[in-house]
Amino acid sequence: MSGDKKKMVEAITPIDADFAQWYTDICLKAELVDYSSVKGFTILRPYGQAIWENITRILDGMLKESGHENVAMPMLIPESLLQKEKDHVEGFAPEVAWVTRGGSEELEEPMCIRPTSETLFCDHFSNVLHSWRQLPLLYNQWCSVVRWEKTTRPFLRTREFWWQEGHTIHETSEEAMDETLYILECYADLCEKFLMMPLLKGQKTESEKFAGAEATFAIEAMMHDGKALQAGTTHYFGDGFSKAFDVTFTGRDNSLQHPFETSWGVSTRLIGGIIMTHGDNEGLILPPAIAPVQVIIVPVAQHKEGVLDAAYALKTRLAEFARVKVDDSDNSPGWKFSEWEMRGVPIRLEIGPKDIEKGQCVLVRRDNREKSFVPLADLDKAIPEMLDSLAAALYEKADQNLKNRTASCKTMDEIIKTAEASTGYIRAMWCGEEACEDAMKEQAGLSSRCIPFEQEKVGDVCPVCGKPAKHMVVWGKAY
Amino acid sequence: MSGDKKKMVEAITPIDADFAQWYTDICLKAELVDYSSVKGFTILRPYGQAIWENITRILDGMLKESGHENVAMPMLIPESLLQKEKDHVEGFAPEVAWVTRGGSEELEEPMCIRPTSETLFCDHFSNVLHSWRQLPLLYNQWCSVVRWEKTTRPFLRTREFWWQEGHTIHETSEEAMDETLYILECYADLCEKFLMMPLLKGQKTESEKFAGAEATFAIEAMMHDGKALQAGTTHYFGDGFSKAFDVTFTGRDNSLQHPFETSWGVSTRLIGGIIMTHGDNEGLILPPAIAPVQVIIVPVAQHKEGVLDAAYALKTRLAEFARVKVDDSDNSPGWKFSEWEMRGVPIRLEIGPKDIEKGQCVLVRRDNREKSFVPLADLDKAIPEMLDSLAAALYEKADQNLKNRTASCKTMDEIIKTAEASTGYIRAMWCGEEACEDAMKEQAGLSSRCIPFEQEKVGDVCPVCGKPAKHMVVWGKAY
Numbered sequence: 028m029s030g031d032k033k034k035m036v037e038a039i040t041p042i043d044a045d046f047a048q049w050y051t052d053i054c055l056k057a058e059l060v061d062y063s064s065v066k067g068f069t070i071l072r073p074y075g076q077a078i079w080e081n082i083t084r085i086l087d088g089m090l091k092e093s094g095h096e097n098v099a100m101p102m103l104i105p106e107s108l109l110q111k112e113k114d115h116v117e118g119f120a121p122e123v124a125w126v127t128r129g130g131s132e133e134l135e136e137p138m139c140i141r142p143t144s145e146t147l148f149c150d151h152f153s154n155v156l157h158s159w160r161q162l163p164l165l166y167n168q169w170c171s172v173v174r175w176e177k178t179t180r181p182f183l184r185t186r187e188f189w190w191q192e193g194h195t196i197h198e199t200s201e202e203a204m205d206e207t208l209y210i211l212e213c214y215a216d217l218c219e220k221f222l223m224m225p226l227l228k229g230q231k232t233e234s235e236k237f238a239g240a241e242a243t244f245a246i247e248a249m250m251h252d253g254k255a256l257q258a259g260t261t262h263y264f265g266d267g268f269s270k271a272f273d274v275t276f277t278g279r280d281n282s283l284q285h286p287f288e289t290s291w292g293v294s295t296r297l298i299g300g301i302i303m304t305h306g307d308n309e310g311l312i313l314p315p316a317i318a319p320v321q322v323i324i325v326p327v328a329q330h331k332e333g334v335l336d337a338a339y340a341l342k343t344r345l346a347e348f349a350r351v352k353v354d355d356s357d358n359s360p361g362w363k364f365s366e367w368e369m370r371g372v373p374i375r376l377e378i379g380p381k382d383i384e385k386g387q388c389v390l391v392r393r394d395n396r397e398k399s400f401v402p403l404a405d406l407d408k409a410i411p412e413m414l415d416s417l418a419a420a421l422y423e424k425a426d427q428n429l430k431n432r433t434a435s436c437k438t439m440d441e442i443i444k445t446a447e448a449s450t451g452y453i454r455a456m457w458c459g460e461e462a463c464e465d466a467m468k469e470q471a472g473l474s475s476r477c478i479p480f481e482q483e484k485v486g487d488v489c490p491v492c493g494k495p496a497k498h499m500v501v502w503g504k505a506y
Numbered sequence: 507m508s509g510d511k512k513k514m515v516e517a518i519t520p521i522d523a524d525f526a527q528w529y530t531d532i533c534l535k536a537e538l539v540d541y542s543s544v545k546g547f548t549i550l551r552p553y554g555q556a557i558w559e560n561i562t563r564i565l566d567g568m569l570k571e572s573g574h575e576n577v578a579m580p581m582l583i584p585e586s587l588l589q590k591e592k593d594h595v596e597g598f599a600p601e602v603a604w605v606t607r608g609g610s611e612e613l614e615e616p617m618c619i620r621p622t623s624e625t626l627f628c629d630h631f632s633n634v635l636h637s638w639r640q641l642p643l644l645y646n647q648w649c650s651v652v653r654w655e656k657t658t659r660p661f662l663r664t665r666e667f668w669w670q671e672g673h674t675i676h677e678t679s680e681e682a683m684d685e686t687l688y689i690l691e692c693y694a695d696l697c698e699k700f701l702m703m704p705l706l707k708g709q710k711t712e713s714e715k716f717a718g719a720e721a722t723f724a725i726e727a728m729m730h731d732g733k734a735l736q737a738g739t740t741h742y743f744g745d746g747f748s749k750a751f752d753v754t755f756t757g758r759d760n761s762l763q764h765p766f767e768t769s770w771g772v773s774t775r776l777i778g779g780i781i782m783t784h785g786d787n788e789g790l791i792l793p794p795a796i797a798p799v800q801v802i803i804v805p806v807a808q809h810k811e812g813v814l815d816a817a818y819a820l821k822t823r824l825a826e827f828a829r830v831k832v833d834d835s836d837n838s839p840g841w842k843f844s845e846w847e848m849r850g851v852p853i854r855l856e857i858g859p860k861d862i863e864k865g866q867c868v869l870v871r872r873d874n875r876e877k878s879f880v881p882l883a884d885l886d887k888a889i890p891e892m893l894d895s896l897a898a899a900l901y902e903k904a905d906q907n908l909k910n911r912t913a914s915c916k917t918m919d920e921i922i923k924t925a926e927a928s929t930g931y932i933r934a935m936w937c938g939e940e941a942c943e944d945a946m947k948e949q950a951g952l953s954s955r956c957i958p959f960e961q962e963k964v965g966d967v968c969p970v971c972g973k974p975a976k977h978m979v980v981w982g983k984a985y
Contacts, residue, residue: 063580
């Protein structure tokens with residue numbers, strides 16, 4: 028958004044030449060993030076942060092609508108608290124950052140920066156919960172967490188990331204399971220209806236579930252290159268954490284009981300998903316629902332009398348129903364076109380002296396770059412329609428990619444050949460044994476994405492061991 | 507908000523018996539915060555968090571309206587970065603938390619959890635700033651910071667607190683100074699028009715300014731007990747940080763220049779200010795603009811036919827223009843009255859069978875507990891009016907306290923006697939020497955709150971040293 032004349036819209040790496048480099052180019056050149064002097068930590072720049080705020084506003088609304096309340100927990104966890112649930116600590120201890128000094132004194136007990144906050148929530152629940160009448164407690168927090176990853180990439184894997192983490196407790200296991208699945212549907216709505224990302228929904232296998240959970244559910248999105256992105260997860264804990272943290276309540280029958288628990292989260296990773304689902308060789312393409320700027324007005328021949336005034340007047344008018352901005356910098360129109368295409372703005376509106384004479388303007392759709400002349404009087408209708416149809420087209424294109432890259436296979440031979448030929452999802456039967464899951468990784472380089480809710484019998488036996496199959500699993504490569 | 511029947515609305519300590527205990531009682535019993543297992547860290551519970559979200563929404567709107575953009579910086583600062591500006595590191599190093607291990611390995615360089623982020627912003631500015639055309643950069647972030655305080659109190663002083671920190675860079679020192687004063691006015695608007703807290707505005711003395719700043723400005727609010735609360739500060743840095751961090755840009759004349767910088771913040775401390783400004787013996791009193799619930803509907807004889815339906819119908823109607831909630835729990839009306847008074851809800855609406863018959867309801871104002879019978883048809887007008895007049899009355903009452911507790915003194919004798927007689931502000935002249943400021947602390951137990959913008963010559967000489975006075979200073983005791 029700078030007016031720096033010297034800056035040029037630099038070419039980005041072609042998407043099909045080097046997808047990883049194309050991705051990094053977009054992250055940096057669309058000014059979503061910057062690297063920081065803190066290794067493995069990125070900065071969300073204004074444009075990236077604005078996208079994240081739009082995502083959070085949508086999801087926060089959904090959560091509040093369904094009775095969830097926000098809270099704010101400490102960012103530090105004492106070592107003893109982290110250790111209370113043994114699977115949890117085993118999963119997270121190797122990747123946390125430890126605070127060992129406060130001011131000038133060594134701490135008696137080291138504390139880690141939260142990698143996730145189950146332990147803190149349980150500790151709080153054990154203080155405030157007394158009676159079944161208080162249940163359910165439906166809590167959520169928006170914050171950042173730290174995980175000491177070895178290799179990092181903007182949005183996808185960074186040592187700090189921003190997210191929401193929901194933590195709820197319920198009177199019965201059924202209610203907790205309902206919540207776990209309900210939130211998965213909220214996440215699916217967010218992705219499908221607002222981020223325009225088609226999904227696979229299902230349950231994670233034992234080896235892929237969250238440290239300490241009884242069951243983990245996930246939404247998996249497919250990226251342009253055929254790799255999967257785990258876009259959100261919800262976890263059902265049973266009463267394991269409640270017991271470990273001694274969270275109890277007096278039940279309807281006056282007996283002391285342990286509540287059943289869930290947790291769930293989505294993160295700034297979703298922005299990585301948006302980039303890799305919709306972007307193209309010109310840069311980012313943003314779904315209208317979360318685009319910080321939905322319509323960029325580019326005045327043509329802006330030095331001519333009346334052009335800038337007309338642009339500002341249009342901005343005021345369109346601002347009633349869209350997020351709109353005028354680029355009145357002294358860059359050339361061509362430069363502005365490239366710049367805002369790079370940044371993924373859904374609609375470009377061009378207006379020049381001739382347009383003003385004719386009472387019209389030019390609209391250019393970012394996805395297909397279709398150009399149309401639209402009477403100014405029709406914009407109130409034309410722009411919302413165009414935003415909607417662009418959104419639908421984004422979903423459609425991504426869904427086509429998902430379908431094109433999904434195969435069903437019966438034998439290991441088929442699986443290996445299919446995986447070698449192209450990256451995507453492979454649907455295959457599975458006996459349920461971890462050994463066969465491991466073998467799939469070794470032989471075909473594929474991990475289980477999930478056991479989809481929508482099951483289909485694509486065979487009878489597990490392609491690895493030949494034993495009777497229990498589930499259809501979707502296998503793939505993942506970010 | 508729990509439906510736990512066993513819980514009783516417990517009495518809180520009378521406000522004038524033990525103000526500190528009264529304050530703590532409200533924080534806990536109105537369920538604003540909870541203590542955590544992490545020493546010195548508190549939890550924002552749903553009600554406290556909802557108040558904070560309402561405050562952030564108002565201020566975030568003001569900041570965006572004036573062109574400020576949100577970003578998100580890393581939460582960690584490498585030791586070498588913290589040390590680049592020497593006054594800054596001296597001020598903050600003694601009170602930061604140090605991360606020394608990541609995963610299983612010792613870090614080569616320790617990092618602290620941000621106590622404030624000037625260093626990170628400067629580091630980023632030095633990466634992204636090139637030309638004067640980019641200026642000003644008006645950045646802000648909402649986050650939490652950690653300062654390793656020895657003694658803590660909810661909202662007022664905790665090892666972690668939530669705040670916004672603005673960091674801006676400008677082409678000229680005048681523009682930076684304008685920004686510093688502009689933001690102070692935004693903070694004053696927030697406090698005076700939304701939180702209904704009357705203020706003193708002015709500049710901090712040298713000894714009270716921010717570590718690394720050239721000038722610090724503050725808004726100071728007076729609490730019920732006469733002590734001052736520094737409610738927000740804005741800092742003008744000149745080009746000191748720019749030089750320390752080598753932030754440069756090519757100026758209009760093509761020379762390499764250092765930008766001028768500001769930073770500014772308000773925090774969850776404001777919630778402490780709201781409690782101590784407006785609360786009374788019945789509990790919290792919330793200014794309507796930030797009350798999570800503005801109208802609590804209490805059905806009377808709710809088991810009788812039609813009562814709950816009428817309450818829900820009212821809720822739907824009032825929700826068009828107010829934040830409203832029905833308490834349909836099975837607690838008694840008397841219990842509900844106390845509970846919602848404790849929580850500071852501005853208006854209670856009672857509705858029972860007789861009211862329904864007469865087409866009316868009872869409204870009770872939280873501040874003066876005035877009761878009025880209002881025809882249901884008039885509520886659309888009566889409720890907004892009552893919220894407005896309650897807000898005005900809160901301000902008026904606090905302003906009266908501020909005036910009653912402000913004295914002007916000429917001699918040390920007068921100052922000491924006045925300070926002994928009652929806590930409040932003392933306006934007195936000052937020569938500008940730190941030694942006299944120190945003497946005021948030793949002899950009268952008072953610190954300089956600020957050099958108010960509105961100066962008045964309350965004498966000719968410094969009451970400590972007798973030398974000619976430079977400024978009128980407001981002295982007081984502070985939280």
